[in-house]
Amino acid sequence: MTHTFHRFAPLLLACALALGGCSTAVPEGITAVTAFDATRYAGKWFEIARLDHSFERGLDNVSARYTLQADGSVQVINRGFSREKNAWKEAEGIAKFTGDPHTASLKVSFFGPFYGGYHVVALDPAYRWAMVVGADRSYVWILARDKQLPADIRAQLLAKAQALGIAVDQLVWVDQSRSDS
Template sequence: MAKKSMEVVKGIDLARYMGRWYEIASFPSRFQPKNGINTRATYTLRDDGTVNVLNETWSDGKRGSIEGTAYKADPNSDEAKLKVKFYVPPFLPIIPVTGDYWVLYLDDEYRYALIGQPSRSYLWILCRENHLDEEVYNMLVEKAKGEGYDVTKLKKTTHTNPPPEAEDAPADTKGFWWLKSIFGK
């Protein structure tokens, strides 16, 4: 049976979507350290309408991060289908790697979001705070299930309170966790 096409949010206000989002749960990736905690993304709108993406995670007390660029896959569409481009490896910007970032659900207040992509290999539940009400979490999981995702693969992300400040941790110079940021690749 062919899977139905995914419902994607329409008419997203990118300016409102900017700022920091905490990863509440995701499909684990072989590129991500199993002990990565406090994982988060910070989005900043640039003057040209593209988005600066900063993904961070903490592993063994060290901060790993990668920066990239997000932009609308089709500027004329009102669907929230974005492309995200990272240069790999981050310290040697040679090979651009592009992935899909589809906003499948976003609440009216822009407080929590469900992010996926067409292959259904990757899924993220994001929230403005580093914790999410169980009822809301379960609703997002059900939505993902309805879009054809195998939600048994979802793993909750560990967060500490208060969340770390970026300056607090030594940089993780050897970590390859940033590859997990490449959606579906």
């Protein structure tokens, strides 16, 4: 038995280091929205723009649905259309507040015990649009209740993102033209 443990010890150590390195904290120099109301935030949001990552690559018509749970967590259902597979792709996860539920700083998991940061850093007073940053500046999403954002709001969010050190020139603008989304 000991021999087997020693054989896997480097892998276990690497996993432990990787998990310890996973951060759900707000990136340095960025502040999550306060006076946050999860009830108002719940519902369907359309992804307007994002920084590209493998888990969303090739998807358009992406949306997220947030549903409050009795235990204070938030069910998350992300959905997007893969043109390559000509099919919808869906992922279900859970989000939990990292502290005060009136601060828009959460951790979200789609893969069991592995969590990533989800921090709302800009939010329309009427909860019509939002900008979300992950645990670092390479995870950014611009979301809206409608499939399009007015040009002035888009410009305002791009200026805010740039001021936060986000690579706005690398944003992917999401096609939201499907009528069955």
